[in-house]
Amino acid sequence: MKKLSITSKLLSIALLTGLFACGDGSAEVSSNGKSSVAITDAAVDAENVNKVMLSVSEVRATANGETKTMASFDTPKEFNLMAYQNGETYFIGEGDLEAGTYSDIRFIISGATDSYIEMKDGTKESLEIPSGTTSGYKVNGTFDVAANTTTNIVADVDLRKALVFTGNNTFKLRPTARLVVAETTGVIKGSVEGQSNNSERLVVYAYNKGTFSASEEAEPAEGSTRYEGSVNSAVVAEDGSYTLAFMEEGDYEIIVASYSNTDNDEDLEFEGRVETDLIIDGSLLNTVSVSADATVTANIMLK
Numbered sequence: 001m002k003k004l005s006i007t008s009k010l011l012s013i014a015l016l017t018g019l020f021a022c023g024d025g026s027a028e029v030s031s032n033g034k035s036s037v038a039i040t041d042a043a044v045d046a047e048n049v050n051k052v053m054l055s056v057s058e059v060r061a062t063a064n065g066e067t068k069t070m071a072s073f074d075t076p077k078e079f080n081l082m083a084y085q086n087g088e089t090y091f092i093g094e095g096d097l098e099a100g101t102y103s104d105i106r107f108i109i110s111g112a113t114d115s116y117i118e119m120k121d122g123t124k125e126s127l128e129i130p131s132g133t134t135s136g137y138k139v140n141g142t143f144d145v146a147a148n149t150t151t152n153i154v155a156d157v158d159l160r161k162a163l164v165f166t167g168n169n170t171f172k173l174r175p176t177a178r179l180v181v182a183e184t185t186g187v188i189k190g191s192v193e194g195q196s197n198n199s200e201r202l203v204v205y206a207y208n209k210g211t212f213s214a215s216e217e218a219e220p221a222e223g224s225t226r227y228e229g230s231v232n233s234a235v236v237a238e239d240g241s242y243t244l245a246f247m248e249e250g251d252y253e254i255i256v257a258s259y260s261n262t263d264n265d266e267d268l269e270f271e272g273r274v275e276t277d278l279i280i281d282g283s284l285l286n287t288v289s290v291s292a293d294a295t296v297t298a299n300i301m302l303k
Helices: 002-028
Strands: 032-040 049-063 066-080 090-098 100-109 116-119 124-128 137-145 150-156 163-167 170-173 178-181 185-194 201-208 232-235 241-248 250-260 269-273 276-280 283-285 288-290 295-297 299-302
Touching: 032 066, 032 137, 049 090, 066 090, 090 100, 100 150, 137 150, 137 178, 185 201, 185 250, 185 288, 201 241, 232 241, 241 250, 250 276, 250 299, 288 295
Parallel strands: 032 150, 124 170, 185 295, 185 299
Antiparallel strands: 032 090, 049 066, 049 100, 049 116, 100 137, 116 124, 150 178, 163 170, 185 241, 201 232, 201 250, 250 269, 250 288, 276 283, 276 299
16 A cells, blocks of 8 residues: 555656646747837828828738738728838837748728828828728738747838829829838938039938939839839938938948929929938948948038
8 A cells, every 4th residue: 555655646746747847838839929010101202292191900911922910900090101201100000920931011901092192282182002902002021020029010111102193183002112120220311411403302312232223313104203223212301411211231322312393383393313422430432331220320412
């Protein structure tokens, strides 16, 4: 009887040890991470546009050709995209995603008429977002989600390229937006000084090194824009400052173009590229090198 009692106790300890071990293991193992999504913009060219209103009811993410819901909202997220420039963002939401590599996100638009353009005179115009209420407004860009961590991604729509006028008082939102992981990006900022040729607006464009072609300054084809290959753009403020936010690591060329209202309509017309010098830390350079989580001050002198 004594031997049986000892054996029973040993068996009980073994079973309890196994149960606790299984419990600890299952608590630590997870195949899911989180992703948060924010959205930002660069200024639209049209002077008479006051707001670009978007209404988002769901965010989806695509991995290996399969699109999954990341976050959905009982009350759609409604916001004026033009209000978030120069590094400012609108937080859409966050949700769980299976760990892995994703190729895009999609903003599901809540209704065909819920997103629209508001003009400066208060009138509203239609905004066409192809497949917006079904497969969603697609933003391409690769990002990784790791188990038990949060990946913060930013969709840079850049309305200067994305928003085009299609006629009949209708605008269209093109799928030209880019997607970046916030923690892997830096900022280019500085001042623009010198002769401005009396331009009403100066715009700074950033290109990946070696990708700019003067052919992009020609009259664009219908449905496209000048400087189509630029990574990012920023309007020079009245005080001469500019900010190019959420720039991925790499080397960039900087292009400056001038715009003025030459025909007295409601839009600014392209005048041409301005010759410039780029000065970083007192040195005259041809490109700007960007590192993650860093700000580069690049001052631009107009010739």
